[in-house]
Amino acid sequence: MNNGTSAGRCGQRPWWLCAGLAVAAIAGSLAARPASAYEVISVTNGGTIEGVVTLSGPRPAAAVITTTKNRDYCGDTIPDPTYSVNAAGDLANVLVYLKGITKGKAGPSEPLSLVNEHCMFSPRVQGAMVGGQIKISSDDPILHNTHPQNAETNATIYNIALPFKGFSVTKPLPANPELIKVKCDAHEWMHAWIMELDHPYYATTDAAGHFTIKDVPPGSYTLAVWHEAAGEKSEPVVVTAAKTTTTKITLAAK
Numbered sequence: 001m002n003n004g005t006s007a008g009r010c011g012q013r014p015w016w017l018c019a020g021l022a023v024a025a026i027a028g029s030l031a032a033r034p035a036s037a038y039e040v041i042s043v044t045n046g047g048t049i050e051g052v053v054t055l056s057g058p059r060p061a062a063a064v065i066t067t068t069k070n071r072d073y074c075g076d077t078i079p080d081p082t083y084s085v086n087a088a089g090d091l092a093n094v095l096v097y098l099k100g101i102t103k104g105k106a107g108p109s110e111p112l113s114l115v116n117e118h119c120m121f122s123p124r125v126q127g128a129m130v131g132g133q134i135k136i137s138s139d140d141p142i143l144h145n146t147h148p149q150n151a152e153t154n155a156t157i158y159n160i161a162l163p164f165k166g167f168s169v170t171k172p173l174p175a176n177p178e179l180i181k182v183k184c185d186a187h188e189w190m191h192a193w194i195m196e197l198d199h200p201y202y203a204t205t206d207a208a209g210h211f212t213i214k215d216v217p218p219g220s221y222t223l224a225v226w227h228e229a230a231g232e233k234s235e236p237v238v239v240t241a242a243k244t245t246t247t248k249i250t251l252a253a254k
């Protein structure tokens with residue numbers, strides 16, 4: 001039967017052409033293989049990682065962005081959200097994620113949301129999982145141009161004009177995990193970041209520096225925190241079945 005099958009594929013072609021076709025078929029199937037080795041399993045006794053990220057050292061002075069365009073709508077200045085710190089020094093907009101987790105819960109089914117909102121992007125920082133989609137929209141009556149790029153290479157992912165309030169576009173995320181920086185070509189002060197991972201175990205700290213990552217299969221992991229200006233650090237974390245592991249992480253301002 002096998003002979004019959006290969007004769008059927010190669011027919012009367014010379015052997016070298018037949019071998020070439022076989023190599024091409026193997027290369028094609030490798031290329032089509034998903035980039036991620038992450039395996040979705042049913043997590044029934046998962047643990048929770050909960051914590052607070054705090055800025056150590058002196059607090060950066062509150063900064064403002066001076067706008068340069070559409071000032072009648074955007075205003076002359078906008079508070080700079082780079083270091084969003086509360087009275088206790090807890091830091092918002094930190095992406096917290098597990099490194100090297102190979103199996104666990106499924107990713108979100110809804111697209112990510114990135115809104116052009118009063119001349120800024122909202123949210124500033126968010127996680128994403130490969131295979132997902134992003135809905136880019138505008139709440140502003142002015143022209144924005146949302147331009148996500150690979151943060152390392154500056155390669156353009158897409159470049160989307162949002163001409164009026166209520167306009168939206170939904171696009172697939174890049175096929176491989178990458179850190180994405182988003183800018184607006186119309187307003188150079190607008191920035192957002194998307195940390196695209198091959199798994200769904202990520203969270204962004206809220207205004208109180210707090211984050212929660214749920215349904216983690218019990219085990220030992222590396223917990224990483226990333227901030228657009230303070231950079232990245234990681235530490236080990238142990239997750240126990242159906243329990244909450246609490247952690248406090250400090251990042252130094254740069």
Ligand SMILES: [Cu+2]
Binds near residue numbers: 119143145184186187
């Ligand atoms: Cu804009």
